Amino acid sequence: MNEAPSTAPVCYRHPSRETQLACTRCERPICVKCRIDAAVGFQCPECVKQGNKGVRSARTAFGGGRVGQLGYACQAIIAINLLFLTASAIFGGPRAIVGGGGWFGLLGISTPVTEWGEVLGYAYYPNGELHGVAHGEWYRLITAMFINYGAVHMLLNMSLVATLGRYLERQLGPLRFLALYLIAGFGGNVAAYVFQAQNQGSAGASTATYGLVIAVIVINRRLSLDAGPVIPLLVTNLIFTFSVPNISVAGHLGGLAAGAAAAAVLAYPKLPRRGLKQGLGCALVLVIILAATVARTYYLLN
Structure with missing residues (x-):
């Protein structure tokens, strides 16, 4: 069939x-x-x-991509800080991690890595070599924000990156958050370069993390959210800055000021051309910081 x-x-x-x-x-x-x-x-x-x-892909209130929810930028920052600390331990021994002095012995000692990357104006090393930002080592104004004196120093700073940083990355997106972090850290390091003694070295991610604290306040005010819980953290950090010996007051306050400026230019521009306005605002902040760097360098060399 x-x-x-x-x-x-x-x-x-x-x-x-x-x-x-x-x-x-x-x-x-x-x-x-x-x-x-x-x-x-x-x-x-x-x-x-x-x-x-x-x-169109979903964007945050400030134009950032939703990929910021994954926290890749914060993870990268923490990883870089950890790599520098590991290098310090390799070249400086176990006391680079803890037991080197300061904060009741909780900080690490200075190592070849910290000496290479810390903010230093213009000074001779004991071996007679001349070093410093004014000597052409401009990289110090960047590397210093990723170098910490020991594990406790790094953990204190990275805890803020893991909490405040993740919140800001979600709000801003990874690229805008990185711009904020780098401008705050760079501005704090330049402030240390400008206002500290030329032979006084300093380093630490706190120049950038102070910018994160003030940025949360700026961002929350822009979103009409309560910034009250962050105010005690800011006050506590300021008390810490002015009361603990051997703290870079200029670096902390510079990071605070640069972070506030960067957060404002990222938070307040509106459509249309919001991205362009944010980029130009960040560029203007950088120009001001660079102008201060050039002026300090000229002063030290003349």
């Missing part, structure tokens, strides 16, 4: 599968495995992909 061939439609992606379903957009037959639920009926993968091309 002969059988008539089946006339049932087959899935356009799987010709061996018969189906009674069809894409509500292109009307091509699709099987159960290929169907994608839509507002009305089902759609095929190609129609869904085509429709997504016209959908």
